[in-house]
Amino acid sequence: MTHFPANSPRARDIASVLHPQTNARSHLEVGPTIMSHGDGVYIHDDEGNTFLDAGAALWCASLGYNNQRLAKVAYEAMSKLGYYQIFRHASHGPAIDLSEKLLSIAPVPMSKVLLQCSGSEANDSAVKLVWYHWHAQGKPEKRKIISRRGSYHGSTCVAISLTGKPEYQHGFGLPFDGFIYADSLNYYRDARPNETEEQFSQRLADSLERQILQEGPETIAAFWCDPVQGSAGALPPPKGYFDKIQAVLKKYDVLLVADEVICGFGRTGNLWGCQTYGIEPDMITCAKALSAAMLPISAVLLNDRIFQSVMAQSDKYGAFVHGYTYAGHPVAASVALETLKIYEEMDIVGHVRAMEEVFLSVMNGLRDHPMVGDFSGVGLIGGMELVKDKESRASYPSSVGLSARVDANARKNGLILRIVGDRLAFSPPLIITEQEFVELSIRLRKTLDQTFAEIQAL
Ligand SMILES: Cc1ncc(COP(=O)(O)O)c(C=O)c1O
Numbered sequence: 001m002t003h004f005p006a007n008s009p010r011a012r013d014i015a016s017v018l019h020p021q022t023n024a025r026s027h028l029e030v031g032p033t034i035m036s037h038g039d040g041v042y043i044h045d046d047e048g049n050t051f052l053d054a055g056a057a058l059w060c061a062s063l064g065y066n067n068q069r070l071a072k073v074a075y076e077a078m079s080k081l082g083y084y085q086i087f088r089h090a091s092h093g094p095a096i097d098l099s100e101k102l103l104s105i106a107p108v109p110m111s112k113v114l115l116q117c118s119g120s121e122a123n124d125s126a127v128k129l130v131w132y133h134w135h136a137q138g139k140p141e142k143r144k145i146i147s148r149r150g151s152y153h154g155s156t157c158v159a160i161s162l163t164g165k166p167e168y169q170h171g172f173g174l175p176f177d178g179f180i181y182a183d184s185l186n187y188y189r190d191a192r193p194n195e196t197e198e199q200f201s202q203r204l205a206d207s208l209e210r211q212i213l214q215e216g217p218e219t220i221a222a223f224w225c226d227p228v229q230g231s232a233g234a235l236p237p238p239k240g241y242f243d244k245i246q247a248v249l250k251k252y253d254v255l256l257v258a259d260e261v262i263c264g265f266g267r268t269g270n271l272w273g274c275q276t277y278g279i280e281p282d283m284i285t286c287a288k289a290l291s292a293a294m295l296p297i298s299a300v301l302l303n304d305r306i307f308q309s310v311m312a313q314s315d316k317y318g319a320f321v322h323g324y325t326y327a328g329h330p331v332a333a334s335v336a337l338e339t340l341k342i343y344e345e346m347d348i349v350g351h352v353r354a355m356e357e358v359f360l361s362v363m364n365g366l367r368d369h370p371m372v373g374d375f376s377g378v379g380l381i382g383g384m385e386l387v388k389d390k391e392s393r394a395s396y397p398s399s400v401g402l403s404a405r406v407d408a409n410a411r412k413n414g415l416i417l418r419i420v421g422d423r424l425a426f427s428p429p430l431i432i433t434e435q436e437f438v439e440l441s442i443r444l445r446k447t448l449d450q451t452f453a454e455i456q457a458l
Contacts, residue, residue, distance in 0.1 A: 009034055009046065020155075033411075038065020041429045041436055043416070051411070052440055054426050055418035059230055059262045059381075060293035062430040063342065070294045070335050070342075077334035086115070086328040088319075095328035098337050102299055105340070107272040108280050111304040115297065115328035119261035119287035120154025122298040123224070126257050126283050127158050128322060129306055130222040133255070136309035136316075143178055144215060146208070146254075147224040150184040150232030153259055162224055165231065180215065182208050185229065187238040188374040188385055188393070197239035205244035209251075217252035222282075226259040227273025233423025234383035236376050242277040255282045255306075261298070262381070265289035265340075266348040266430055269356050269379035276378060282306055289430070292339045297332035348430055352379050358434050362441040363426070369448050377426065384424040386448075395422050400455055409450040415443040 004010035010031040019027055036046045041064050043051050056062060063070070077094065084092050099113035114129075116122045127145060134142040145162060147153065153162040160168055161175035164184070169175055183204050184190070191200045212220050223245070229235040249256050258281035263273030267289065270276045274284065282305060287298030302310075310320055326332070342348075356379050363375045363382060373387030386406070388396045396402045403419040410417045418425040428440065 003029075004031055040064040040066075041432050049411075049414065051414050051416045052428075052436065052443065053416040054424075054428050054440055054444075055416065056427055056429045057293065058288070059267075059418075059427045060288035062265065062267075062289035062348075063292040063294075063339070064429045064431050067292060067294065067342075070292060070338055073338040074295065074331055074335050077331045081330045084330060085325065087323050092328075092330050094330040094333035094337065098328075098333040099299075101337060101340055102286075102301060105271060106284065106301050107270075107274040109303065110284070110301040111307040112302055112310075114300040114302065115333065116287075116299065117296045117324055117326050117329070117332075118154070118298050119259075119285065120156045120159040121324065122261070122285035122287055122300050123153045123162060123257075123259060124156045124158045125322065126285050126300045126302075127162065127222075129283065129300065129302060129310070130255055130257070132313055133306050133309040134221050136312040139218070141219055142221045144180055144219050145178065145222050145224060146180050146182050146211070146220060148184055148229065148232075149181045150186075150235070151224070151226060151229055151259075152231030153224060153226075154261075163231075180211070182211060182223075184232055184235075185237055185241060186232065186235055188376070191238075201238045201241040201244050204238075204241065205248050208245060209248045212248065212252050212254065217254070220252060220254050222255040222257055223249050224257050224259060225279075226261065227263045227277050227279060228268060228378060228381050230262040230381075230425065230427070231420060232383075233385070233420040234377070234381050234418075234425035234427060235423075236378045236382070237277060242279050246280065257281055257283045257285065260284050260286045261288055262427065265343060266352045267379055267381050267427065269349065269353050271349055290339065291332060291336040292342075294339070295329075295332040295335045296326075297329065297336050346431075352430055355380060355432060355434070355437065358437045359426070359428075362437050365441065366445060366448070369445065369452075371448050371452050380430060380432070381425075381427045383420075383426065386422045386424065396455070400458065402451070402455075405451045405454055406447060409447045409454075410443070413443040413446050413450075415440065415447060417444075417447075 013032045014028050034046045035043055037044050043053055043065055086095050102113050103110055147162045147164050149164040151164045153159045161179040164181040187197055187200050258274050258279050260273055264286040268276040282303050284301040291297045314320055359380055366372050371386045373390055373393055374385040388394045
């Protein structure tokens with residue numbers, strides 16, 4: 001039985017809502033934090049608390065939580081053509097305009113855009129396209145997909161199979177066969193003594209090559225990567241990583257898919273993470289900031305090599321038999337187009353680059369804190385590694401309950417943190433200002449001080 005008053009929003013929540021990524025049992029006891037409204041980068045709950053969410057909710061609320069211009073566009077789009085589908089030669093203006101726009105800003109030449117509704121769907125569909133491609137090429141045995149340990153690519157059965165986090169697969173009988181995982185890329189944690197970042201990257205590339213040879217290159221279809229590894233704790237790649245990895249993939253004719261679901265649209269200081277790291281993918285998946293998270297929409301951008309295979313399959317089977325009812329939804333597509341227009345008008349890349357300096361200096365300014373072992377970041381994304389001992393880099397034992405303590409103290413200080421293991425992952429709304437960063441750093445230092453004091457007193 002709930003201890004919340006009968007018919008209160010909390011009681012009704014725990015009686016009715018199954019929450020994603022939430023402990024189903026403890027939720028009955030803890031109940032929800034109910035958000036009521038947004039105000040730029042700030043989010044307010046129904047008890048009068050105000051939070052600065054340092055993760056832009058789920059890495060996505062790039063323009064904050066209440067953009068009136070997007071609200072107006074959504075209203076107008078729904079008033080004009082609230083829905084139509086794009087199956088079987090049907091189309092509409094917003095789907096055409098958005099696809100054309102995405103092709104015009106793609107980091108490498110792309111041929112077509114497949115509109116979807118979420119990052120998971122985009123990755124799921126891109127896996128199908130990879131398999132479709134190799135079938136069209138007469139190589140159906142080229143089917144295995146390599147992603148990296150620590151990566152998250154979504155929650156559909158295929159996207160979670162792509163995900164290199166076993167704790168997301170437990171209890172579901174997943175991953176599917178044929179999904180394999182390359183090394184994670186945490187230089188701070190995994191580099192050998194005196195190993196440079198370039199040497200570390202070479203070791204990862206050599207290890208990938210060994211893995212491909214062991215599995216048989218004729219069975220390896222594609223390699224999946226997010227430019228900055230978000231769910232490993234916002235981990236930028238070590239120097240030279242993508243050059244070295246791409247050389248291996250080219251050698252064995254392995255397709256490269258860049259998951260830009262977090263990094264796309266300015267997050268890393270370029271419009272695409274691919275531009276920040278010189279990645280030349282065959283396909284790109286994107287979502288989240290595509291519509292500033294205001295409506296669910298995502299896209300797969302595919303190059304001509306893949307499109308030629310799709311056409312060959314249409315010749316063979318009669319059609320590209322794949323699609324979601326809401327693919328290219330006109331209201332979501334209109335909001336995405338307006339979002340891209342806002343980015344251009346406000347020079348999102350210029351703003352992120354200007355704020356990057358503030359972000360890095362604020363975070364690096366916390367290195368003197370006894371709990372901060374490391375920080376690495378680029379653009380407006382980065383992660384801070386918390387340690388028990390800076391010298392040995394030893395972590396706190398799990399009995400300390402580090403992440404729960406940090407989370408609770410942060411919330412008391414009006415700060416929402418994304419905590420991944422012992423790393424704090426930062427990806428604030430892209431509209432954040434210098435003053436808001438100062439506020440964020442004050443709340444963060446206070447949180448670390450309180451947590452440290454609590455742990456010392458144990
Ligand atoms: C890198 C990456 N890919 C894919 C996804 C899945 O996107 P969605 O939750 O929209 O399905 C996420 C979600 O956080 C992500 O971080």
